[in-house]
Amino acid sequence: MKISFLTDDAAQPTLNVDIHTLIIAGWAGRDMAAIEHHIEELEALGISRPSAVPLYYRVSSNQLTQDANVQVLGGESSGxxxxxxxxxxxxxYVSIASDHTDRKLEAHSVAFSKQACVKPVASSAWKLSEVAEYWDELVIRSWIIENGxxxxxxxxxxxxxRTPQDLIAGFTKGEVTLPEGCGMTCGTVGAIGGIRPATSFTMELFDPRRQRSLRHSYVTETLAEVA
Structure with missing residues (x-):
């Protein structure tokens, strides 16, 4: 999947990247006790325990999109x-993406639920080396529109x-970098008020030291489920 990113690098302000391998790193938290608690909560809802922690889901690279308008099937998906x-x-490089997921399908198969939806990604990126030293200080946020x-x-x-380096090493069996053309999402934080669908989603990665952000917004069009 060929996508472009704007950077802060004057020598290379635009990156044209061919992403041929897309990985969703799931169960990527550092607190193993909290992860186990969440696994038990999901098991109670009928969602199977992951086979490994973290777990690396492969998703088709053509699911990546930088469009501001995307289509989803049914009304049970969320970013x-x-x-x-x-x-x-x-x-x-680091950017931001939305692991948009079909929550209804997730109860049947987490892997299928991730494959079922496109993965919106921002159109700008930073060199990872610029923020690696203070990675833990970076903030991820998202907003949805509810009742206008x-x-x-x-x-x-x-x-x-977990840090990108930790997740990369787990996926590559010890290598310190991803292969050329490989992209990986690196986990998320909990939803305030619980996971729920919304047709408008805005996401941000905020760098408090340099007072800069990577942002992206998208709107979903819901396609009817027909039988």
Whole structure:
């Protein structure tokens, strides 16, 4: 999937990247006790225990999109903000993406639920090396529109999640970087007030030291489920 990113690098202000491998890193929190508690909650709802923690879901790379308008089937899907790390020209970059997921299908298969929805990604990125030293201070947030009002849906620092280096090493069996053309989402924080669908989703990665943000918004059109 060919996508472009704007950067802060004057020498290379635009990246044209061919992402051929897309990984969704699930169960990416650092607190194993909290992860186990959440697994038990999901088991009570009929959602199977993951086979490993963290777990790396492969999703078709053509599911990546930078469009502001996307289509979903049925009304049971929702977005979640995640950092998105990818390799371009031997350099690791970070952006943000939404692991938009069909929650109804999730009870049947987490892997199928992730494949069923497109994955919106921002159109700008930073070099990972610029923020790696203070990665835990970065903040991810998202907002949804409810009753015509913008509502904070997610917010938290990346200190609660595994670092990209840790997740990359788990996926590559010890390598320190992703292969060229490989992109990975790196986990999310909890939804304020619980997971729920919304037709408008805005996400942000905020850098408090440099007072800058990566942002992206998208609107979903719901397609009718027919039998």
């Amino acid at each position: 979640e903000v995640e950092t998105f790390v990818f390799n371009a020209g031997g350099e690791l 009002i913008s509502v904070l849906y997610q917010e938290g620092t990346l200190a609660s999640l």
